[in-house]
Amino acid sequence: MAGLPFFLRKEVSMAFLGIDDPAIWSAYVLCIVSAVFCVVYGILNWEKGDEAVYPEDIKWVKDEKIAEEDL
Amino acid sequence: MNSVLYLSLIVIVYLFVIAYLGYYGYRRTKNTLDYLVAGRSVHPFIMAVSYGATFISTSAIVGFGGAAAFFGMGLLWLTFLNIAVGIIIAFLVFGKRTRKMGHNLDAHTFPELLGKRFRSSFIQGFSGLVIFVFMPLYAAAVLIGAARFIETTFAAVDYNIALLIYTLIICAYVLAGGLKAVMYTDALQGSIMFIGMATLLIFTYAKLGGPVAAHQALAGLVDKVPQKLVGLGHLGWTRMPALGSSLWWNLVSTIVMGVGIGVLAQPQLAVRFMTVKSAKEINRAVAVGGLFILCMTGVAFVVGALSNVYFVAHPQFGKISLAVAEGNIDKIIPTYINSAMPVWFVYLFMLTLLSAAMSTSSSQFHAMGAAIGRDVFERIIFKGKHTPYSVAITRFGILAGVVVTVVLGYRLPGSIIAIATAIFFGLCASTFLPAYAGALFWKGITKAGAIASMFTGFLGTCLWLLFVHQKESEALGLCNLLFGKPTLANFPWTVVDPIVVMLPLSCVVMVLVSLMTKKVPGEHINKCFKHV
Numbered sequence: 001m002a003g004l005p006f007f008l009r010k011e012v013s014m015a016f017l018g019i020d021d022p023a024i025w026s027a028y029v030l031c032i033v034s035a036v037f038c039v040v041y042g043i044l045n046w047e048k049g050d051e052a053v054y055p056e057d058i059k060w061v062k063d064e065k066i067a068e069e070d071l
Numbered sequence: 072m073n074s075v076l077y078l079s080l081i082v083i084v085y086l087f088v089i090a091y092l093g094y095y096g097y098r099r100t101k102n103t104l105d106y107l108v109a110g111r112s113v114h115p116f117i118m119a120v121s122y123g124a125t126f127i128s129t130s131a132i133v134g135f136g137g138a139a140a141f142f143g144m145g146l147l148w149l150t151f152l153n154i155a156v157g158i159i160i161a162f163l164v165f166g167k168r169t170r171k172m173g174h175n176l177d178a179h180t181f182p183e184l185l186g187k188r189f190r191s192s193f194i195q196g197f198s199g200l201v202i203f204v205f206m207p208l209y210a211a212a213v214l215i216g217a218a219r220f221i222e223t224t225f226a227a228v229d230y231n232i233a234l235l236i237y238t239l240i241i242c243a244y245v246l247a248g249g250l251k252a253v254m255y256t257d258a259l260q261g262s263i264m265f266i267g268m269a270t271l272l273i274f275t276y277a278k279l280g281g282p283v284a285a286h287q288a289l290a291g292l293v294d295k296v297p298q299k300l301v302g303l304g305h306l307g308w309t310r311m312p313a314l315g316s317s318l319w320w321n322l323v324s325t326i327v328m329g330v331g332i333g334v335l336a337q338p339q340l341a342v343r344f345m346t347v348k349s350a351k352e353i354n355r356a357v358a359v360g361g362l363f364i365l366c367m368t369g370v371a372f373v374v375g376a377l378s379n380v381y382f383v384a385h386p387q388f389g390k391i392s393l394a395v396a397e398g399n400i401d402k403i404i405p406t407y408i409n410s411a412m413p414v415w416f417v418y419l420f421m422l423t424l425l426s427a428a429m430s431t432s433s434s435q436f437h438a439m440g441a442a443i444g445r446d447v448f449e450r451i452i453f454k455g456k457h458t459p460y461s462v463a464i465t466r467f468g469i470l471a472g473v474v475v476t477v478v479l480g481y482r483l484p485g486s487i488i489a490i491a492t493a494i495f496f497g498l499c500a501s502t503f504l505p506a507y508a509g510a511l512f513w514k515g516i517t518k519a520g521a522i523a524s525m526f527t528g529f530l531g532t533c534l535w536l537l538f539v540h541q542k543e544s545e546a547l548g549l550c551n552l553l554f555g556k557p558t559l560a561n562f563p564w565t566v567v568d569p570i571v572v573m574l575p576l577s578c579v580v581m582v583l584v585s586l587m588t589k590k591v592p593g594e595h596i597n598k599c600f601k602h603v
Contacts, residue, residue: 017282017283017286018282018283018284018285018286018287018290018309019144019286019290019309020290020309020310021309021310021311023145023310023311024143024144024145024147024309024310024311027144027145027147027148027150027151028144028147030151030155031147031150031151031154031365031369032365034151034154034155034159034361034365035154035361035362035364035365035369036361037159037361038154038158038159038357038358038360038361038362039358039361039362041159041163041354041357041358042115042354042355042356042357042358042359042361043358045351045354045355045357046354046355047351048350048351048354049349049350049351049352049353049354050349050350050351051348051349051350051351051602052602053348054174054601054602056174056175056177056601057174059174059177060173060174060177060179060345063177063179064179064345064346067179067445070462
């Protein structure tokens with residue numbers, strides 16, 4: 001038992017947010033942490049990633065518009 | 072009767088607003104090069120919420136919310152993957168390259184991207200056909216989710232009529248220009264979804280005494296788990312099912328992995344990245360997208376699980392959600408909303424679901440039509456030449472897609488939404504993901520390697536569903552017809568989702584075949600990876 005990861009050890013009781021199964025509350029926490037990561041990443045890179053417009057980008061937009069209007 | 076009248080009025084006003092926004096968005100982008108050359112760009116909020124509204128549908132809220140009422144809060148692992156894979160990896164890793172490569176190759180659909188990357192009409196046609204044939208399963212799941220809510224909200228409306236009502240609304244939406252995937256309509260729908268789901272979480276936690284008290288009350292229901300489910304590995308709604316049990320495999324392999332990973336190879340989502348002006352918009356959209364998904368599936372899964380506490384404590388019900396919904400998990404969320412929430416919220420939630428369903432349905436029907444018109448007929452029959460016939464076939468494809476989807480909506484059994492969605496997502500992952508990832512990131516992948524991987528993933532998944540995975544093989548009946556038994560395998564394989572076996576297998580096949588076959592010419596590789 002001692003060699004198993006914590007979420008497989010049945011005898012461990014680590015209630016958090018009223019949930020005693022670490023495999024559940026860790027999912028709950030990870031959901032929030034990953035969403036916070038998204039926000040922080042977005043803010044830190046808010047002004048990064050500008051790209052030049054190439055002829056192929058313009059051609060793509062023109063062709064997409066034609067396909068939409070045909071439909 | 073009054074409630075039907077009020078709701079009809081609300082829905083009609085809503086449809087008019089959507090139609091106006093569609094027209095407004097169309098006019099704004101009438102000059103084709105506006106948003107590229109004149110420096111205009113789609114606001115990151117609109118891009119992210121539009122992507123999220125296409126991704127999240129009634130399937131996620133009603134179907135998987137109901138699954139959470141059955142399995143418990145373990146479904147939150149799917150929310151984690153929805154954010155980690157569906158937003159972070161999809162946007163930052165796949166999205167940026169998909170955009171550049173799509174523009175370099177002038178590809179406008181997912182099959183066209185693969186076909187042009189590998190210079191193979193067969194790959195484009197085959198991918199289009201897989202999408203056209205199997206996407207109705209997912210589209211039907213979205214349709215059923217909306218119809219179940221209408222059915223539960225109005226006692227006088229039965230499921231068949233509800234399905235018809237929703238189909239008419241979708242047809243009106245499509246006719247009003249919903250197919251143009253105008254981001255403004257999606258953004259309005261996404262905003263309504265955001266408000267609706269946030270309100271649902273706050274109401275539910277408030278009703279049950281706050282997060283900790285609500286979770287503790289749910290944990291306290293462990294003795295209410297039916298004996299049959301205990302035998303399958305159910306340990307309560309705040310615990311994962313017993314490791315390796317039937318329910319554990321079902322939750323982890325089908326629900327969490329199938330949908331969590333399958334999102335990367337969803338044709339209607341991948342093309343969204345091509346419409347973005349630069350990587351900057353993608354960076355910004357990550358911030359909104361992560362919060363949006365948390366607020367959608369995170370709320371649906373927590374509320375779904377907690378509905379058990381509400382129903383058990385309620386004197387009118389006094390039993391768990393599954394029993395209240397008479398075994399049909401697709402009815403749990405609609406029943407909960409209708410009985411636990413105030414009337415005004417039922418109306419708001421109706422619009423939330425309508426928004427969730429419409430934004431997804433329209434992109435699904437668009438993907439189906441383009442798959443058969445542009446990818447199969449135009450590419451294979453007309454040898455890549457754009458003709459008026461291909462437009463007509465695309466329109467016919469959309470119509471056929473709607474008809475097949477509605478027929479499936481009538482014919483599919485109860486508790487099907489999450490399963491049908493997971494089957495489609497898993498099939499897409501095993502068939503397309505290795506070749507798609509290889510196309511974007513590995514210059515050494517060959518046309519033969521991509522074809523071999525797609526065949527392995529597709530045929531392997533179909534055979535697994537027909538002869539191994541018992542839930543489907545039993546329902547489809549071919550295994551019983553040929554071999555006189557419901558499945559050819561033994562436990563645990565009978566409950567292991569095909570994605571667990573077929574995704575790694577198709578990756579291995581792709582690498583091995585690519586190493587043994589003719590490389591793609593250097594100049595084509597340079598074209599694909601220009602500015603990447």
